[in-house]
Amino acid sequence: MSEAIFGPGTPGVVGETAETVECDIAVVGSGMGGATVAWALREKGAKVLVIERGDFAPREYENWSPRAVFGENRYKNADPWVGGDGRKFTPGYYHYVGGSTKLYGATLPRLREADFGEIAYEDGLSPAWPISYDDLEPFYGEAESLFLVHGDGADPTEPRRSTAFPYEPIPHEAPIEKLAERLRGQGIRPYHLPQALDRRAGGDCVLCRTCDAYICMLDAKGDADVCAMRPAIESPDVRLMTRTAVDRVLTEGGAVSSLAANRDGRRIKVKAGRYVLAAGAMNTAALLLASDPGGPGVANSSDQLGRNYMAHTCTFVAGVRPGRDPHFVYHKTMGISDWYEAGPGTPFPLGNIQSLGKLTGTTIKAARPWAPTAILDWFTRRSVDFFAQTEDVPLPENRVAIEPDGTRRLHWRPTNLGPHAELVKRASTALRKAGYPLVFTEQLGIEATSHQSGTARMGTDPSTSVVDPGCRAHDLDNLWILDSSVFCSSGAMNPALTVAANAMRVVDSGALTA
Template structure:
């Protein structure tokens, strides 16, 4: 059991992708680091791969209630464990496109330019891919941004059923490519290529989640204390509001204040915003970091996401690991529309019990028939920042997530285009499920970074503008959501932030992180 000290050089709130990646960057300085996680370590057990436990009884979902914009209570699909939501992510690790860093015109509006161009992020993406253990093949994605070399590991390859779709889609003029994915599937790796990866936790530790790839390796290097099942209530500042002086938390049933020199808020876009809002004081009356812009908690985004089952009554899909291919032909202006539609990628193979979790009226034997004959896709389009889409905290302390969907026409068009392709390939029955506010896996945007404190919460290195020693390092910083999975970009930004902190400490910039990769032979 970790003994909690009163003072640390660095205090990191949240043990997810952002906090884990930053801890990895700072640990070699020898400074003392505290990581605080509100949940426990997730046990590796049989229920990790149980459809009933994960989807029906929702054993691992946070036992928490939030309100929507109308005040209606709902239970969010969010996870509080060491590793955060990444414990249940699909492990897709794609770079954002170069075009995503500039003003990008959509049918529904403008995705705003970032304060820095893609070229600033490119070397940090290199590091992020090595940290996460990304498998893929460079040069096959038609929208891929410039990169310095190959991915750390070769692509995992397609099973015959997905290879069929790759061939047929190429015959239609599309350019499918291997989905960059962070699983331990290579010579000497522990991945067995099962069907319980996307949406499940990995009981083998073979998925590149934040606990496995970032946090445990950082702890192994020493001088990091990780405390779990500890809730941070407020961040405290001095009377001027210019410096954080401590965090108020409950640990082992006792309320305490822990002090430090540098503070990192990495609780996720929703909970980081809520924590900063709850920390309002005389110097920060609207929440810490909200004095100049009133943007804290605003511009919440979570993608327009649809799960699609394309069903053939005549043949079974015997694929095990389905999430190996993606299509970006419609990501930017394309042959269908003069504006972006989004990304299509394989979805972890659906099982009958997963379908009945959301359609309790349906007999499982019938849903098994559909699942055995379907190929499954995740269709993702960008939602745009809207200041009225926001996180707030109600007077009773309950979190409110106000969200109105936007850019839906483009998303609907992408779903129709992909359904048309599936029908032309012999899958006439198309079943879709649009994800709603309860699914908060791609949450982002509530503390956007920028070059102007009047329009952003953070500077370009994720420091709160008017607080000298507080950073927010998670998906909060994203000024636009793009139409791609955010994890790799969070890791890349954590590397940028870590480098900036090192410079402020007067440390020599550390050499880029190197990791040993397997030989270029897939398992």
């Protein structure tokens, strides 16, 4: 045990180390899964080392600059991947302490009870999970509290909850409230989105325009860095090693023996009793596949590793109301779940709709460089911007693959396009009727990996799943996976709260510390 990095008085962020670093539990990744695991383990007596490829995200003026964020891609730091069609793309995930939550939209809904059961779609089966909503329910409440979730519970599909939302909902701005009223006039039941922001008494969140897809300059977003990782390393038992990319999981006799990593250009080895992978669904699968060059991949006797990738089938829907500029600022407060379940006129669930962080001319300009900025600004000042998401079903051919030359390939064709088109149509019609006559839509492609999940799914049968219901690898006694890889289905709700609640559930079971 390299005691030097643990104990009272040692820095929470590890400095210089020997070539081999030892701990009881090594956690790869400090995003929603990894940071929550570290936070939940902080008082359990084990020495926990979190290994993070990125550094702390910089706090600087450009955090809130649409030009720097969208025009110059200042914070994008994912490596390029290749799609099934051979086209190179940069995925929308991030290497920072806190992972993708540093830039996330901070909407933290629970999956619904029905999402844990089987749902048959035209495009395939959304399979049942080996755990139920009830298994996660107490941890959803704990995660809402840790990440400072504000909500009203008025979503008509809101699942049973044993604890109320910890904080009051973020109020709609006046034009959004007006829109909500008009939607209610159509029989639609808009609700306040569950937002993870520090709007507690004395909290630092100022409800700015630059939250969703931006780094918070005030550390006032309920992200995994601020809410989980930094509090975790206040414990003498938890340490964080940044700028360290694990590139190989080494095994010996049915167990992981060590991790090989690149630390600022230096090779190091991490030896632990137990290992947790939480590198995100694409990178966790890529790491395990790359760890067995020429073979099937570590923990892959099922041949399921990397398969069943899901990302949600998503479209931006913007309704424009010509006239006065309503001066939207924090406009990500409204959700619509009226078509989340199968119902009149649709044999399939359609999905969820939620407002986005405010689009600006500069945001759109990055995707439409030919369009005059003045026109884009005019439209986006007068638009209400939504995100329609439909469940993406897990298909074995939608997968992460590592090729012999190391190329990382993502094969993905979005599923449920029929129900999704119907969702977008209903959203567009509702917006027009509510006084937004011009509606623009744009479906997202393979680059939109932000809701990635499913590449190492959990199950009771080792021939069809990668980890067991406790998220321990079927093939390796001392390996757990605790990020969105383990999802069996994606529902049509944002994934991060489920990642956190599941991590808390597994730590609470005692399996990691037994």
